[in-house]
Amino acid sequence: MTINEGYRFVCEALYNIYDRREAENISALVIEKVTGLQRMDRSLNKNQFLPEEQETRLIHYTQLLLQHHPVQHVLGEAWFYGMPLYVDENVLIPRPETEELVEWVVKDEKNRLQVAGCREQVAGGREQVSGYRLQGAGYKGQGTGGRPSAILDIGTGSGCIAMALKKNIPESEVYAIDVSSKALAVAQQNAKVQQTAVQFLEVDFLNTDHRNVLPLFDIIVSNPPYIPVKDKKEMHKNVLDHEPHTALFVEDNDPLLFYSAIAAFAVLHLHPGGCVYTEIHETMGDAVKNVFVQQGFEYTVIRKDMQGKDRMVKAAKAN
Numbered sequence: 001m002t003i004n005e006g007y008r009f010v011c012e013a014l015y016n017i018y019d020r021r022e023a024e025n026i027s028a029l030v031i032e033k034v035t036g037l038q039r040m041d042r043s044l045n046k047n048q049f050l051p052e053e054q055e056t057r058l059i060h061y062t063q064l065l066l067q068h069h070p071v072q073h074v075l076g077e078a079w080f081y082g083m084p085l086y087v088d089e090n091v092l093i094p095r096p097e098t099e100e101l102v103e104w105v106v107k108d109e110k111n112r113l114q115v116a117g118c119r120e121q122v123a124g125g126r127e128q129v130s131g132y133r134l135q136g137a138g139y140k141g142q143g144t145g146g147r148p149s150a151i152l153d154i155g156t157g158s159g160c161i162a163m164a165l166k167k168n169i170p171e172s173e174v175y176a177i178d179v180s181s182k183a184l185a186v187a188q189q190n191a192k193v194q195q196t197a198v199q200f201l202e203v204d205f206l207n208t209d210h211r212n213v214l215p216l217f218d219i220i221v222s223n224p225p226y227i228p229v230k231d232k233k234e235m236h237k238n239v240l241d242h243e244p245h246t247a248l249f250v251e252d253n254d255p256l257l258f259y260s261a262i263a264a265f266a267v268l269h270l271h272p273g274g275c276v277y278t279e280i281h282e283t284m285g286d287a288v289k290n291v292f293v294q295q296g297f298e299y300t301v302i303r304k305d306m307q308g309k310d311r312m313v314k315a316a317k318a319n
Contacts, residue, residue: 001055004046007031013062026071033075034058068237081164085190090182091157092247097305098223101279101312102161104303105221106168108275109149113171148172152214152269154205154222154262155179157247159187161221163196175217177203180244206257211265218271223279224258225250255281259288263295266317273319277312285310 001009010030014023031042034054050058064074070093072078078087080094081102087093148171153162156176166174176198178184184200191198204210230252232240239248250257259278266276276297280288285302292300292315305311 001050001058002047003031003035003037003042003050006034006050006055006058007042007046010058010062010065013066017066017068026065029071029075030058030061030065034061068241070238070242073242078158080158080160081168083160083163083167083190083194085158085160085163086186086193087158088186089242090180090244091186092223092243094158094160097307097311098161098279099164100305101221101223101277102164102168104312104314105151105165105219105277109169109172109219149218150216151175151219151221152177152217154220155224155247155258156187156200157183157223159190159198159200161223162187162198162200163191163194165221166196166198167194172219174198175201175214177201177205177214179204179206180246183244183247205265206261211261212268214265214269216269216271218274220262220266220270220274220276221278222258222262222276224262226255226258226279226281226284228252228255228281255284256287256291259291263291263297263315266292266297266315267295270317272317274317276315276317280311280313282309282311285313288313289315 007027010027011023014026018026028039032038034057035042035050037045061074065071072087072093073089076086077084078093079085081099085094149169150173151162151165151169153165153174153176156162156178159176162174162176166172174197176187177200178187179202181202184202187198188200191200203214225246225248227249229249232249262276262278266274270276276292278288289300289302292313296318297315298318299316301314302310303312303314
């Protein structure tokens with residue numbers, strides 16, 4: 001079996017359970033994992049024969065995929081914001097729209113730091129950046145005037161958001177919480193491999209007593225459960241059978257449960273001028289925005305993803 005024949009073998013098998021484009025994308029990931037070759041090299045060597053060990057792995061991976069195992073679980077990795085991460089059935093598989101949420105936070109924070117740096121230069125170096133600590137948080141600055149920000153990732157799962165923010169805003173203090181000890185174990189494993197300093201805490205965020213022990217933050221980020229249970233029937237088996245339902249679904253009669261909790265928490269635990277960034281269900285933009293407005297946030301905005309769907313909400317606390 002040549003490289004090209006191997007690719008076609010996987011494609012033809014997956015056409016039975018995926019649409020054509022997704023089947024071909026998954027097949028490309030499988031071939032890259034098996035051969036270690038990226039697309040250009042595979043094209044140049046498409047008639048090269050696969051060694052027996054690689055052909056055996058290719059067939060094994062295809063069999064698992066036909067049983068609706070997610071390709072990220074089959075291959076043992078999921079890429080997020082330039083990082084290869086380990087994922088299993090205890091955590092959500094990172095998705096491209098969540099990368100867009102991270103990109104929003106990173107750009108805003110870098111712009112803030114750049115503006116603050118310019119102000120310090122204008123002041124002729126007279127404006128000093130002095131840090132202080134919050135109760136038990138190890139926090140080094142308020143996140144204003146150029147000082148490092150304290151960031152909280154609620155429902156961290158694989159740790160993808162927290163690690164991406166720490167890598168791209170290295171001066172920040174990043175905390176990540178999850179109700180699942182198994183998810184936190186996956187996140188800690190990923191942070192160790194990525195050599196990323198994130199503080200992980202097991203917290204039941206819906207329990208007011210649990211979340212109120214957390215300190216103050218400048219940025220709160222979350223991709224909370226937001227899919228109504230009624231939408232299960234429209235979802236693919238590779239999601240329903242292999243990703244944690246507690247991280248995906250909310251009851252039909254209370255779809256804003258987590259957003260209400262995040263907004264109430266942010267009122268008490270967000271520094272003046274701080275911001276909340278959340279991923280949302282594409283049909284809930286106005287509803288989520290109103291949750292924050294009702295809590296007194298003076299600036300809220302809905303942002304569309306690359307597919308043109310309402311996918312993110314940002315809410316800023318008054319200074």
